[in-house]
Amino acid sequence: MKVKKTIKQIIRHLVLAALALFWLIPIIWLFVTALGAEKGINTNHFFPEKWSLDNFAQLFFRPDTVANFPAWFKNSFIIGCACCVISSVFVLMVAYAFSCMRFKGRKALMNFSIIIGMFPGVLSMLAIYFVMKLLGLNDSLIGLIVVYSAGSGLGYLICKGFFDTIPVSLREAAKIEGASELTTFVRIVIPLSKPMIVYTVINSFMAPWMDFVMARIMINSKEPANWTVSIGLYNILQRTLIGDYFAVFCAGGLIVAVPLSILFVIMQKFYVEGITGGAVKG
Amino acid sequence: MKKFFKGIGQYFANFGTAVAKGDLWTRLSLVIMGMGYFGRKQIVKGILMTLIEIGFFMFTFQFSLTYLAKLGTLGTVQREEVFDPLTLTKTVNDYDNSLLILLCSIIGILFIVAFILLYISNMKTVYRLQQMKEEGKHINTFREDCRQMINNKFYITLLTLPSLGVIIINVIPILFMVCVAFTNYDAAHMPPSNLFTWVGLKNWGTLFSFNRNSGFGYAFIRILGWTLVWAAFATFTTYIGGILLAKFINNNNTKCKKLWRSLFVVTIAIPQFVTLLLVSKMFGTYGIVNGFCSRIGLTSFLKDIGLLSGSLNYIPFLSKPGWAHVMVILINIWIGVPYQMLIATGILMNIPNDQLESARIDGATNFQIFWKITMPYMLFVTGPSLITSFIGNINNFNVIFLLTGDYVTTNPMYAMANASETDLLITWLFKITTNSTTKQYYMASVIGIVVFVICAGLTLVTFSRMTKGDREEVYQ
Structure with missing residues (x-):
């Protein structure tokens, strides 16, 4: 009996290890290619024949006419941080208004927002481009920040679900003590929803950081210094460039993952709580 | 009303x-x-x-x-x-x-x-x-x-x-x-x-015209079908896969749960456009997977059993219809399962333990517990998000566009409409507006409205069922 259990245990862990390996193969490949001395795609060996850190050096210290990674990274980082702040604030504000306040037209507005959200983003991107051009904001960081964060209020649903679970008696008690809605929002509801805020912050940082289509439509500049990471990395995988830049792409991909990984590690605990906290409600 | x-x-x-x-x-x-x-x-x-x-x-x-x-x-x-x-x-x-x-x-x-x-x-x-x-x-x-x-x-x-x-x-x-x-x-x-x-309404006529001179009607029906098939497969495979993986890791017999979970989460941390482009190069015509397959003899084996036509000396993972469709769904499992696993983990931890206990005392097998208790609970909690992710998959631009970016269709009917076999409606409309010399914005808009109607219809049906008997204030 005991032997059988041990064998089962071993098999279980072997299966898990196999699965994990399967999931990690592309990541490992990304890693080793970035650390290899070869510049193009390596089709014959999984591991490179020679190791070097030259790809990272090229990425950071030798920006050329095609790959200007420091500038891309800077642009993406600025956009990411700005959107992170604006979107999070917007989402929390809308969620509070819809969850904790009762006013005329609330249901109608909520339904309206759901319907608006159904419209395919790729299609409206084109029109957004025209609107931004009209405002003179195309081809600029500010334009991208506006594009990413202005509509973020629509993503309030999960956050609202979380606010719905905060006992109404807490808010009522605050009101009896003479607190205004603003005070209730800032002093009672916000401190109680840390997991949700973490979730919102991660999401609003990740969306622009990982986005590719919008940036590609919005930024027409031929000057690589104006690009974001995603456009830049996509560009160096073009058929004519891939032979010289594939390893650089891998190195860039790894670097891009760094801020996200840090966010994840710090906030992983909250993250799981945050998702379910809002989801339990449905 | x-x-x-x-x-x-x-x-x-x-x-x-x-x-x-x-x-x-x-x-x-x-x-x-x-x-x-x-x-x-x-x-x-x-x-x-x-x-x-x-x-x-x-x-x-x-x-x-x-x-x-x-x-x-x-x-x-x-x-x-x-x-x-x-x-x-x-x-x-x-x-x-x-x-x-x-x-x-x-x-x-x-x-x-x-x-x-x-x-x-x-x-x-x-x-x-x-x-x-x-x-x-x-x-x-x-x-x-x-x-x-x-x-x-x-x-x-x-x-x-x-x-x-x-x-x-x-x-x-x-x-x-x-x-x-x-x-x-x-x-x-x-x-x-x-x-x-x-x-x-002329453009709407074009979309539903099936004559030989315009590929739009031809492409539209097929792409619509593939979009729905894709969305169904992509949603359910990752959903079930995520739950199974989460259950597997959360089992009491598993050691170092956190470590295993983190290993899978690593794949989320790298942005999708990087991993997808990378994977598409891995499975490319002269990519590393093809090199590997021909060395171990898989390519010639597939030729022998007739799955691969004789003129090819590589496996067209992402460049032939059929192959590409299956590969895209498989790669999407790779992309989506860790994320679903993360969500499912949180929810599984919340399942009231006494229910599981009493079922076990009554003599239910593990399988029965999974189907009769765990799954209904999961469905209750995540049901709405299933619909959201179905709609998300209908609009899943990244996976299709980045994986099959090099795909060139050989079917003239598709080519006439600027489409290809692996396109979803959403990537099709993007291609119409950017990649072609004709830039038929009006057709892109028509397709966009169709997508909108599909998504809105689905949402209305499910949300009206969900919000029946307003559950909003249950927990307040």
Whole structure:
């Protein structure tokens, strides 16, 4: 009996290890290619024949006419941080208004927002481009920040679900003590929803950081210094460039993952709580 | 529905009463919106309202009316450049820009609608002020009004900026694109050098035309089918996979749960566009997987059993229909399962343990527990998000576009419509607008509206079931 259990245990862990390996193969490949001395795609060996850190050096210290990674990274980082702040604030504000306040037209507005959200983003991107051009904001960081964060209020649903679970008696008690809605929002509801805020912050940082289509439509500049990471990395995988830049792409991909990984590690605990906290409600 | 019309009727009736029963100040606000406030000594508010009114009329008459007048034709004067050989300069005539006309007209109309709503609600407010005055009630000072904005009316403060953003980024573009579906806006009618105009329902006819000269009907039916198949597979494989993986890791017999979980989460941390491009290169014609397969003899084995045509010496993972369809779904499992696993982990931890215990005492097998207790619970909690992710997959641009970016169709019917076999509706419309020389924006808009109708229909059906017997306040 005991032997059988041990064998089962071993098999279980072997299966898990196999699965994990399967999931990690592309990541490992990304890693080793970035650390290899070869510049193009390596089709014959999984591991490179020679190791070097030259790809990272090229990425950071030798920006050329095609790959200007420091500038891309800077642009993406600025956009990411700005959107992170604006979107999070917007989402929390809308969620509070819809969850904790009762006013005329609330249901109608909520339904309206759901319907608006159904419209395919790729299609409206084109029109957004025209609107931004009209405002003179195309081809600029500010334009991208506006594009990413202005509509973020629509993503309030999960956050609202979380606010719905905060006992109404807490808010009522605050009101009896003479607190205004603003005070209730800032002093009672916000401190109680840390997991949700973490979730919102991660999401609003990740969306622009990982986005590719919008940036590609919005930024027409031929000057690589104006690009974001995603456009830049996509560009160096073009058929004519891939032979010289594939390893650089891998190195860039790894670097891009760094801020996200840090966010994840710090906030992983909250993250799981945050998702379910809002989801339990449905 | 009845309630809705009744509400609208009430809305205008109130306005009527306000006009009929209002005193001099109230009626004066019909012309100058601030007058009603001046009469009740709300000077600041009155000035603000009057300023808004003046601003609106200046905006409309100076700016929008010039465009609105041309909305019916979308402009008639084509751009012409005249080169003057004497001064060596080019002079451009006073041409019409259809794009600007359409866009600015939409903005102008939105302003007018907003103003009418404001105007009506203003009359009602002024009338209420009059009533309050007659009843001798306290009328708020401006300071008290401001205080209200962080109290009873805090929602106005909260919602103003986000709504403004949504209007600029979502509403105006959507209205614009819906209008484009009824025009002939394409590369041959590209402002500023050319004009485009209204064509009615012609584009919708093109989408459903099945003759040999236009691939649109042909491609549309097939791409729609593939989109739905893809969305169904992509949603359910990752959902089930995520739950199974989460259960597997969370099992009491598993050691180092955190470590295993982190190993899978690593794949989320790397942005999708990186991993997807990477994987697409791995499975490329001369990619590492093909090299590996031909070395271990898999390529020739597949040739022998007839799965691969003889002329190929590589496996067309992402470059032939059939192969590409299966690969895309498989790769999506790779992308989506860790994320679902993370979500499922959180929910599985919340399953009331006593239920599982009692089932076990009653002699249920593990399998029974999974199907009769775990799954129903999971479905209850994540049911709504299943629909959301189904819709997300219909609109899953990244996976398809980045994985099958190198895909070239050999089917002339698809090629005629700028489509390929692996396209979803959403990538198809993107290709129509960017990759082709014809840039048929109008067809892209038509497809976009179709996608919208599908998604909205699905949402309406499910959300109306979900919100039945309003569960919103259950936990409050």
